[in-house]
Amino acid sequence: GAVVSQHPSRVICKSGTSVKIECRSLDFQATTMFWYRQFPKQSLMLMATSNEGSKATYEQGVEKDKFLINHASLTLSTLTVTSAHPEDSSFYICSASRQDRQHTEAFFGQGTRLTVV
Amino acid sequence: KQEVTQIPAALSVPEGENLVLNCSFTDSAIYNLQWFRQDPGKGLTSLLLIQSSQREQTSGRLNASLDKSSGRSTLYIAASQPGDSATYLCAVRPAGGSSNTGKLIFGQGTTLQVKP
Numbered sequence: 001g002a003v004v005s006q007h008p009s010r011v012i013c014k015s016g017t018s019v020k021i022e023c024r025s026l027d028f029q030a031t032t033m034f035w036y037r038q039f040p041k042q043s044l045m046l047m048a049t050s051n052e053g054s055k056a057t058y059e060q061g062v063e064k065d066k067f068l069i070n071h072a073s074l075t076l077s078t079l080t081v082t083s084a085h086p087e088d089s090s091f092y093i094c095s096a097s098r099q100d101r102q103h104t105e106a107f108f109g110q111g112t113r114l115t116v117v
Numbered sequence: 118k119q120e121v122t123q124i125p126a127a128l129s130v131p132e133g134e135n136l137v138l139n140c141s142f143t144d145s146a147i148y149n150l151q152w153f154r155q156d157p158g159k160g161l162t163s164l165l166l167i168q169s170s171q172r173e174q175t176s177g178r179l180n181a182s183l184d185k186s187s188g189r190s191t192l193y194i195a196a197s198q199p200g201d202s203a204t205y206l207c208a209v210r211p212a213g214g215s216s217n218t219g220k221l222i223f224g225q226g227t228t229l230q231v232k233p
Contacts, residue, residue, distance in 0.1 A: 006160070034220055034221075042225065043206065043223045043224060043225045043226055044161075044206070044208075044221075044223045045223075046220060046221070046222075049220060091158075093160055093161065095161075095221070105149075105151065105163060105166045106151060106163070106208075106210070106221055107163065108153075108160050108161040108162075108163075109160055110159065110160040111158075111159065111160040111161075113158065
């Protein structure tokens with residue numbers, strides 16, 4: 001299957017600092033990537049859709065100024081958690097699908113465990 | 118609004134048993150349904166993908182069925198092993214918009230424990 005790589009896998013940061021998470025599609029191009037968030041013992045909730053070359057689309061209730069998304073190339077999307085607070089501590093995971101097929105399978109990165117202290 | 122529900126939330130079985138995990142969704146307008154496995158603190162591993170036109174998919178000891186009209190899918194695991202212990206998530210891709218995107222709506226997951 002296709003490979004989606006996410007980095008870092010774990011990060012601990014101080015409250016008030018910003019953290020950048022990278023999501024790369026290693027063997028295919030993805031015009032669209034998705035960022036999800038998962039709280040302990042809960043399912044994945046879509047945060048935003050990252051669109052290559054244009055603005056991201058955020059789900060209701062997600063602050064676009066806090067969760068900055070940049071999709072500068074067909075293989076890389078970044079999520080920056082700005083001015084992080086303890087309540088932002090969570091598991092963040094990205095996904096991408098091949099753009100050249102209909103009804104394609106979604107592939108996920110390994111996830112990033114963010115802890116804000 | 119599409120909602121995905123998985124039952125049961127947790128399941129514990131002895132090794133060797135066959136088991137069924139259930140997934141239901143409220144809107145039958147989907148492109149496909151995917152089953153994933155998630156180990157604690159890890160990302161998602163795709164297990165099976167069923168297109169909306171398909172009824173089932175099989176991979177090894179896993180078999181997933183889809184009844185789109187009734188909004189249901191099941192994941193059947195044969196001869197369960199301790200290594201199967203994980204959380205199993207089902208997710209649907211809503212129809213509409215670009216079919217090349219991968220936006221998914223997830224269920225809450227079923228946490229499976231297979232005891233040796």
